[in-house]
Amino acid sequence: MESQSFPAQASPSLEFGTEPIVSGTYSPPITSSPAQPATPSGIPSARSGGLAADEQLDGPVLALLTSAQQLQRSGDLNGAASSLERAQRIAPREPQVLYRLAELRLAQGDAAQAEQVARRALTYAADRPALQASLWNLIAQARERQGDPAGAAQARERARVSS
Numbered sequence: 788m789e790s791q792s793f794p795a796q797a798s799p800s801l802e803f804g805t806e807p808i809v810s811g812t813y814s815p816p817i818t819s820s821p822a823q824p825a826t827p828s829g830i831p832s833a834r835s836g837g838l839a840a841d842e843q844l845d846g847p848v849l850a851l852l853t854s855a856q857q858l859q860r861s862g863d864l865n866g867a868a869s870s871l872e873r874a875q876r877i878a879p880r881e882p883q884v885l886y887r888l889a890e891l892r893l894a895q896g897d898a899a900q901a902e903q904v905a906r907r908a909l910t911y912a913a914d915r916p917a918l919q920a921s922l923w924n925l926i927a928q929a930r931e932r933q934g935d936p937a938g939a940a941q942a943r944e945r946a947r948v949s950s
Contacts, residue, residue: 848874871884
């Protein structure tokens with residue numbers, strides 16, 4: 788089976804891991820330094836005790852998130868999707884991975900899939916109000932692109948309640 792590649796059509800506001808989708812929302816860039824393992828900023832490190840053991844991202848998931856970010860920046864949305872789908876198979880209940888996948892689906896122009904993935908992420912983001920707000924804002928964008936302004940307004944209201 789031959790892989791198809793499509794040119795990136797994401798706007799700067801949807802670029803993976805750079806700027807928040809909406810000002811003040813959750814969109815942690817993935818950063819690393821030689822002295823410490825890669826940890827998405829905005830997510831407490833394991834040392835701080837901020838995440839429960841099942842919420843801590845392990846090395847392979849972080850590597851795949853980093854790879855997806857690099858692939859998207861270079862315009863390879865399909866490659867980024869493959870990396871995120873692999874991360875999801877490793878950590879199927881990690882809302883950060885699902886958030887990134889939903890964000891990518893929106894950048895790929897698949898608003899319905901973006902909304903579906905973001906809604907699934909919400910089921911795992913109960914103790915993360917900033918992430919919940921960002922997911923609701925992502926859902927609002929997806930609903931707008933699907934021609935549902937009323938649904939988008941409801942999602943934005945939920946985002947305000949979550950934050």
